[in-house]
Amino acid sequence: MLKIALPKGRIAKETLNAFSQIFGGSFEFEDRKLKLVKDDFEFLMVRNQDIDTYVMGGAADLGVVGLDVLEEHGSDVLRLLDLDLGHCKVCVGTIGGEQIDYNKTSELRVATSLDNITQKYFSAKAVPVKIIHLYGSVELAPLVNLADCIVDIVETGDTMRQNGLAPCEEIMKSSAYLIANKLSFVSKKAEILEIYSKLEALIKARN
Template identity: 40%
Template sequence: MLTLALPKGRLAMESAEILLSKAWLSALPPEDSKELTYTSPDNRLRLLFVRSQDVCTYVEEGAADAGIVGWDIIKEGKFDLIAPIDLKIGACRLSLASFPDFDLFAKRSKVRVATKYPELTKEYFFSKGISCEVIKLYGSIELAPIVGLSDCIVDLVSTGGTLKANGLKEIEVILESTARLICNRSAFYSKQNELGTLIESLEN
């Protein structure tokens, strides 16, 4: 049996549907279930439902053999994992956003940036040669410039509707993100037959 960590929510169901279509699951987990694990009736696969930010940790530490998670989270955490497949689901982008009149290159001591992605944000501003102060938030990122907490934000964007509703504008895309299959390095070799079969089926 393979253990696979999935992020709770919409991406977990999309992932489960792919696994069902590839015969890795014989039935979908109940959508209204509060259980944090699900074992397929044929005992081929066990699913762990965890926060998206924790998927990589479960896989890297060996609590799960593999997982499905966004490229943005993988890049932010610099995890020691193998990511063999882009599943091309859960598409979104990590973007810089602010009010329409925001000037990234205006003369100021530092740009104050609110984000859940401090490492990718620092890398982006460093590449522009701009000094920044990162304000780490865990939700409602769009509120930060509205109340004067930050000059701009770096956050995930899907449709841009939330930005527009709050008077903000997408300025530049920092990273395109889709869901990837990730594997624990030890499991990639100790369970190479099972993981190899999983990888091959998801590629086709």
């Protein structure tokens, strides 16, 4: 039996819908349950930021998680397939979308929950930064002068706009990836490659 960790929300629904299409039948979690067992699959409903931990630890053979999470965590997993779901961007945001004048600051204060992506991005630009780690509501930080800018995930941009901010630089694009535990890929290679092939064919047909 293959164990597959899915993030809560829209991506989980879209992934289960894909499994319904390629294997037939209905794949749906019952209300508030975190496990779904059907045929040769066991799906686990997991917080998005924890998906790669479950896969790396062997609690799940496969997982579906955003590329931004993989980059932030430096996850030691196999990235098998871009599922073309959950598209978003990681952007630098400022009040009004104003461009940052890097020549006028000795240290840029950046509010974010994506510490590693942020540090890597600004280090590549040779810009000294002070990272202010926040778990949420990062848009508030520049408004109260806690930070000069933010680095955050942007889907529609509505949250930034409603708080007077806008993206000024794009760091990376992200979408949901199918990932695998390295040992599972060896011990359950045939089953995993079957899923890979069917999902890849579905994505090509959809596009």
